[in-house]
Amino acid sequence: MVSDLTMAYGDFVIQRDLNFSINHNDIFIIMGGSGCGKSTLLRHLIGLKSPAKGHVYYGAVDFWNADPAARRRIMQKCGILYQQGALWSSMTLAENVALPLEEYTDLSAGDIKEIVSLKLALVGLAGYEEFYPSEISGGMQKRAGLARAMALDPEILFFDEPSAGLDPVSAKRLDDLILELRDSLGTTVVVVTHELASIFAIGNNSVFLDAESRTMIAQGDPHLLLAESDDSKVKEFLTRGAMASVAVVAGHNE
């Protein structure tokens, strides 16, 4: 849950007065045009950047005012898939996925190996254990990143632009995977994206950030937003600018 969050780089305010809550088992979409601060919001949620003002709550815990140990406990329950995968380039895929397991569990090397190969198989990368990140394609890096994010069976999964740079089929498969994770493991998912197809395919709750007014201008189920929102910016975004382009054509014909 986020309350009264204001984000800023120095004096430059990105977004102010954000208030929303993410329910358990949601697939929560953070959407908005380019440069509106979606990724910055994500960085606040996952503890990489402290807010200029306001709070981020995980359950009842105020994340940014908690002590480091409590923060670590929270972050242990989170898995994060970064935009480019962010695999550690000096390690093989297996080592990448294994590292969080080695850090946080007392499993034996053999058990870890089995879990790693299971996670890699789940994302369709069975047999790639000994490859280095630079030896596989961008889409595969992303999936490997997901395997690493899932390594500790997190309660909350964060995705930063999961479908960016993926072909439509891979993007669809990733969406299906996200839905599957939510349904089978009960994971709460937070996705930063501006991919309309994904938004409607997986999202059941959302917040819309606007770059111009520097705050959120809509929240709720994206399907309902499309049907009911009377804000022209939200509508334009969710209809891929269909309304705006009508206006352009009309203007041109004058």
Next chain:
Amino acid sequence: MQAQSKIDFSQPAPDILHAAISGAWQIGSRLPGPASVLSRLGADTRIKRLIIDTNELAEWDSSFLTFIRTITEECRRKKIALAMHGLPEGVKRLLHLASIVPEQKGTSQGKKTKPFFYMVGESAVHFTTSIIQMLSFIGEATLSLFNFLRGKARFRRIDLLLFIEECGADSLPIVTLISVLVGLILAFVGAVQLKLFGAQIYVANLVAIAMAREMGALMTGIIMAGRIGAAYAAQLGTMQVNEEIDALTTMGISPMEFLVLPRLLALVLMMPLLTLYSDLLGIMGGALVGVGMMDITLVQYLTQTQATLDLTNISLGIAKAGIYAIIIALAGCLRGIQSGRSAAAVGGATTSAVVTAIVGIIVTDGIFAVLCNALGI
């Protein structure tokens, strides 16, 4: 052959300017440019109406668009009615496209000239923050070193071995070359002067003392700053760009322990050894000159060296090497972690790492020289 692009002006009435545009308007061909039209508008203030006739226009590209745009803006400014005849459909649409999204106010970050005192203050603030960053980095590094000594630091042992190989074995060839040459140069410099007194044998003393106390550590330090410090900064900078460091942080793994510590340890372990090796090769370089050019026998040279060198000289050089190693590793890692998220930033971080390390080394060496003098070492 393409038709020459040109503008024919005519003035059917005193307040109307008629410009007939013809030919091919393409980037690379010689174009009349908007100035010819604007100068006519400027010259004759009576003109209240501009007609542009493009019926004869053959081919066009962006150069024509910029031409029309400049004129349109000028006309709007001077309140001159503008009419265009025969504009190609594509030009119309593109011009419209360029005008629908109004220029974002505030996006063009105008370089405002700041007052002098503002700039002084700004750089002072910048300086303080960078000092604070550096100190807190050193503090964190120290803490993680304590963690390591208590056996609680978490990094991969294999990483440490890799870094040791990179610092140690892989650096041998260049350290060899530089050290031999430095020994050689020292011997030559000394030989010319000492010959005047017939005291050639003291070349051995000169080379041995200089290598052991100063040049061995200094040269190794400078080589390592270029080789390893730069590599560290580039590695960590790239990891910053790839969000790999973020991934570590969010996983609750301290980048300080996982990334910086093995690099620091590898360099601190290897630098003294390399320095010792460098001392030895420098002395050999000196012997090459002594034996080859000054009629000293090898045995004489080595006996003289042995008589000169004591443990103090050698251990002083090795102590320096350890401190240089810390400076190089911290400078490289600090600049790498501070790096911004772009290719240029990584390049900047690398350069800055080398500069910081070399400046640090020389300054430390200066302090050492003063201290040793005061303490009589």
